[in-house]
Amino acid sequence: MSTPLSYTGDEPSFAWDATRKPRAAGLFDMRPPSVPIDAKPIYDADLDCIIGYQKENAGVFRIYTLDGDISVSEKPLEAPLLDPLDVLFMVGGIWRVGVRGLTDWGVKAVGASLERATLFGLRSRYYALMQRPLRFAPKPLMHMKNSGRYVPVHILRLVIKYGERTPDPRGKAGIFMYTHPIARDGKAYMLEVLVRDSDYTVLHFVYKPLQ
Structure with a gap:
């Protein structure tokens, strides 16, 4: 998926x-x-995305938001947690507690329920990320x-x-490259x-397989 960088920095x-x-x-x-x-x-089936994370350690269950904040509870989610094949919890949509199946992306999952306050908090962090929408130059907008x-x-x-934030590869002022590992469908x-900071415009984006 690698493509050469082609931009002037002055794109609309x-x-x-x-x-x-x-x-x-x-x-x-x-x-x-x-x-x-x-x-x-x-995984929130209504929003069609991952909205947080859950980890159990010695009977204590930690819920992480998308920005990494933690809430701690000794009460597990209302679903079996020990099946090693289940890689996602399902919230919302047509999923029922304890029911196993596949997400739209073919990923194995188990139905689970969250306390209303916890679900509200996780969704709030997701919406907060969307409050200031990114803008896009013509080419990355086409890619979207x-x-x-x-x-x-x-x-x-x-x-x-x-x-990781680094200066623009072409040395243009006010433009920065951000890189971080992600996963798509488990890979x-x-x-x-690449972002122009003055108006928060994406000039380029691409994800490349990690070896």
């Missing part, structure tokens, strides 16, 4: 219309550094309409927030996002 900026999200774009995961690698993602190139806006924002990639 356009808003992203979320209703143009392509079908079958894949399930993306970009966990903050504070979230353990073995924490299970919490392509199922093979599309990346959810909240994933791009997480990479900008937590990724590892490195996502790079």
